[in-house]
Amino acid sequence: xxxxxxxxxxxxxxxxxxxxxxxxxxxxxxxxxxxxxxxxxxxxxxxxxxxxxxxxxxxxxxxxxxxxxxxxxxxxxxxxxxxxxxxxxxxxxxxxxxxxxxxxxxxxxxxxxxxxxxxxxxxxxxxxxxxxxxxxxxxxxxxxxxxxxxxxxxxxxxxxxxxxxxxxxxxxxxxxxxxxxxxxxxxxxxxxxxxxxxxxxxxxxxxxxxxxxxxxxxxxxxxxxxxx
Amino acid sequence: xxxxxxxxxxxxxxxxxxxxxxxxxxxxxxxxxxxxxxxxxxxxxxxxxxxxxxxxxxxxxxxxxxxxxxxxxxxxxxxxxxxxxxxxxxxxxxxxxxxxxxxxxxxxxxxxxxxxxxxxxxxxxxxxxxxxxxxxxxxxxxxxxxxxxxxxxxxxxxxxxxxxxxxxxxxxxxxxxxxxxxxxxxxxxxxxxxxxxxxxxxxxxxxxxxxxxxxxxxxxxxxxxxxxxx
Ligand SMILES: Nc1nc2c(ncn2[C@@H]2O[C@H](COP(=O)(O)OP(=O)(O)OP(=O)(O)O)[C@@H](O)[C@H]2O)c(=O)[nH]1
Ligand SMILES: [Mg+2]
Numbered sequence: 001x002x003x004x005x006x007x008x009x010x011x012x013x014x015x016x017x018x019x020x021x022x023x024x025x026x027x028x029x030x031x032x033x034x035x036x037x038x039x040x041x042x043x044x045x046x047x048x049x050x051x052x053x054x055x056x057x058x059x060x061x062x063x064x065x066x067x068x069x070x071x072x073x074x075x076x077x078x079x080x081x082x083x084x085x086x087x088x089x090x091x092x093x094x095x096x097x098x099x100x101x102x103x104x105x106x107x108x109x110x111x112x113x114x115x116x117x118x119x120x121x122x123x124x125x126x127x128x129x130x131x132x133x134x135x136x137x138x139x140x141x142x143x144x145x146x147x148x149x150x151x152x153x154x155x156x157x158x159x160x161x162x163x164x165x166x167x168x169x170x171x172x173x174x175x176x177x178x179x180x181x182x183x184x185x186x187x188x189x190x191x192x193x194x195x196x197x198x199x200x201x202x203x204x205x206x207x208x209x210x211x212x213x214x215x216x217x218x219x220x221x222x223x224x225x226x227x228x
Numbered sequence: 229x230x231x232x233x234x235x236x237x238x239x240x241x242x243x244x245x246x247x248x249x250x251x252x253x254x255x256x257x258x259x260x261x262x263x264x265x266x267x268x269x270x271x272x273x274x275x276x277x278x279x280x281x282x283x284x285x286x287x288x289x290x291x292x293x294x295x296x297x298x299x300x301x302x303x304x305x306x307x308x309x310x311x312x313x314x315x316x317x318x319x320x321x322x323x324x325x326x327x328x329x330x331x332x333x334x335x336x337x338x339x340x341x342x343x344x345x346x347x348x349x350x351x352x353x354x355x356x357x358x359x360x361x362x363x364x365x366x367x368x369x370x371x372x373x374x375x376x377x378x379x380x381x382x383x384x385x386x387x388x389x390x391x392x393x394x395x396x397x398x399x400x401x402x403x404x405x406x407x408x409x410x411x412x413x414x415x416x417x418x419x420x421x422x423x424x425x426x427x428x429x430x431x432x433x434x435x436x437x438x439x440x441x442x443x444x445x446x447x448x449x450x451x452x453x454x455x456x457x458x
Contacts, residue, residue, distance in 0.1 A: 067455045092258030093395045093455040104255035175236075216287035 022114060029060070029120035030226040031110060032219060033099065033136035035163055038129030038149035041173035041206055043071045045147055046124050048212035050080035057223070058123040060085040062106060064098055066128040068139040085117050095128030097150035103140040106127050108138075122223060143206060143222050145215065149174040154183035157191035157201075164192070170201040176208065246340075247363075247370060247379045250387055253373045255332035259325065260392035260456035261285060261385065265444035275400075278393050279407045282386040286411065288419055288438035290385025292316050293360040294378035294422035294455025295433045299379035300364020302426055304358060306349050309430070313358035316435050319442040321449035324456040325357075331356030332362075337366035345369060378422040382415045392456055 022028045036041045046061055053059060061079060063071040065088060072088035075081065087109045091098040098105055110123055125141055127134060136144045146167035148156050151174055157164055164170060170192055178185050185203065192201040202214035246252070266272040272281050296316075317323045329370060334356065338346050346369050349357055350450050356362070360381050367377035386408055395406045425432045445458060 019379060027312060068453050090258055090454075090457040092260075092392075092457065096255050101251065102253040102257055104256060105258055107335060108255075108328070108331065112231060 022118075024034070026064040026119055027227070029058075029110075029114060029118070030143075031123045031125060031141045032222065033125045033127060033141035033144040034147060035099065035127040035130065035134050035136060035144060035167070036171075037131065037149075037152055040129070040147045040152060041171075041204075041219070042126050042147050043074055044206045045173070045215060046126050046206075047075060047078055047080045048206055049124060049216055050075070052210075052212055052216040053219065054081060056119075057120060060117060060120050060123045061087070062109045062113070062123065063088050064091050064095055064106065064126060065089075065127040066091060066093070066095055071126060083123060083188045085113065087113055091128055095130045096134040099125070099127045099134065099136045099140060099141040101137075101180050103137050106140050119228075120217045122219070125193065132156070132159065132163055135162045135166065142226065145169045145171055145218075147171045147173055150178045150183040150185065150188065151181045154185075155191075156189050157188050157195060160195045166196050166199075167169070168199065168222075169215070170196060170199070171215055172201065172203045173206060175203045176205040239367075239373065241375070243370050243377065244372055244376045247367060247372065247376070248383055250391060252336065254336040255329055256384070256388060257391075258457045259329065259388060260396070260458065261289075261388035262441045262448070262458070263389035263392050264396060264454060265448040266457045267393065267445070272393060272397075274397070275403045275407055278390065278397075278399070278404065279410065282389050282407060282411060283414065284438060285389060286382060286385045286442065287416060288436040289441060290382045290415075291407060291418050291422055291434050291436050293381035293385060294419055295425045296358065296360040297364040297367070297377035298374040298379045298423045298426035299430065299433060300361045301367040301372065302364075302374040303368065304363050304426070304430060306345075306365055307352060307362075309361045310353065310357045312430060312433060313361055316437070317358070318437070318446045321445045321458065322442060324449075325445070326334060326358045326360075327353075327356035329356075329359040330361065333362045333366055337362070337369060341366065341370040343369035374426055375419060375423050378419045378426070379415070382418045382422065386411050386415065396455065 019030060036042055050059055065071050069088045072086050075086050076083055089105045089109050114120055144167050146163040172188055205211045246411050263272055266281055296309050296313055300306050317326060334350050345365050349365055363380055364377040390404050390408050393399055394401050425434055
């Protein structure tokens with residue numbers, strides 16, 4: 001299923017990704033980036049989002065692995081989407097370069113997916129696990145989610161950095177592990193609010209049934225604004 | 229042959245620096261120019277062997293690419309050059325890489341130096357023409373000349389592997405860059421040869437080959453775990 005329909009070309013202003021319309025005149029898919037430290041739960045979030053949204057939306061995923069195709073293979077194994085809707089990009093030992101400084105290979109993957117299985121409503125772009133400074137270029141994605149987890153230390157929201165501070169949505173994942181690693185969830189939430197002002201943050205445990213719901217709701221809202 | 233800049237008035241030395249910059253956003257950072265396979269095989273293990281590798285790549289793939297780029301920048305039909313590039317690239321993996329990098333240069337150049345010649349080539353080769361051909365047309369669109377385009381390709385032939393080797397081997401970046409500096413006079417000579425060939429005509433374009441690069445590129449493309457795409 002696809003929400004879009006052919007419409008008149010509209011160019012977004014400012015520095016927002018300008019080309020919102022495909023050459024043949026249909027609206028291109030909304031692109032959402034997922035970044036964050038290694039192992040925080042980016043692939044698990046992508047998989048859960050696909051399961052939650054695939055019945056309603058036409059979806060595709062781009063993964064950026066550092067030196068393998070593990071993430072793409074995990075998504076294929078889990079069969080969250082048909083294989084032709086998942087594409088892996090290789091990042092030449094530099095995951096942040098491929099999502100920020102030189103987005104060529106990712107743009108190519110996005111275009112190829114729209115050509116092959118489009119029209120699409122939503123493309124999720126997962127960054128290779130990186131550090132707290134890695135963020136997506138506005139030329140590649142329309143909005144970005146930064147995924148951290150409670151086991152990486154409950155001082156990460158306080159430390160801030162571009163991902164924690166500026167991402168359109170901050171996900172604090174693996175709340176189920178908090179008691180075991182001694183992380184203070186209230187403090188994490190408080191620090192996140194302090195760093196992020198009015199930008200939203202959510203807490204998730206993907207081990208629970210429908211644990212991804214708060215993220216899925218946010219994505220659905222973004223999409224509603226995109227097609228409005 | 230006159231420089232394209234004679235016609236459009238742009239394309240000074242600063243424009244060349246923009247196009248030749250290793251950080252030009254056209255996907256090159258994910259490619260090692262074959263050095264990842266050479267490192268794994270133990271043929272490149274430090275600056276001395278890196279210098280030999282780069283020299284070999286410059287004199288073969290680098291010379292061919294520089295001549296194709298010069299011809300494209302001088303206005304030779306890019307589709308003819310694309311066919312000639314195919315004929316000079318026996319490895320299917322390297323053909324795919326060359327077209328992919330060509331498509332990525334095209335995407336960048338159409339935003340940075342838009343022009344009708346780029347649009348036409350993009351329409352005729354939507355999945356990408358060979359990298360040196362697109363680079364030559366992009367150089368034209370930027371107001372650069374044939375020699376400038378040849379410099380971009382010859383320099384990249386050595387610079388790509390050097391940057392990749394720094395990441396793969398943890399080389400001292402100063403010593404690694406000194407490898408490039410020592411190759412500079414040889415890059416100048418390769419460019420002169422490439423431009424001379426491009427002026428003579430397409431039948432005079434060089435066809436130097438590096439069979440080991442072709443073979444290892446095929447093997448590398450099948451590795452399950454690697455840092456670089458090629
Ligand atoms: N307990 C718990 N484990 C989780 C949760 N979310 C993810 N995991 C586990 O954490 C591990 C890493 O998750 P991934 O989704 O692969 O993390 P990632 O951020 O994609 O990792 P990289 O791509 O390697 O950076 C996996 O074993 C997941 O099963 C969670 O909410 N709770
Ligand atoms: Mg992952």
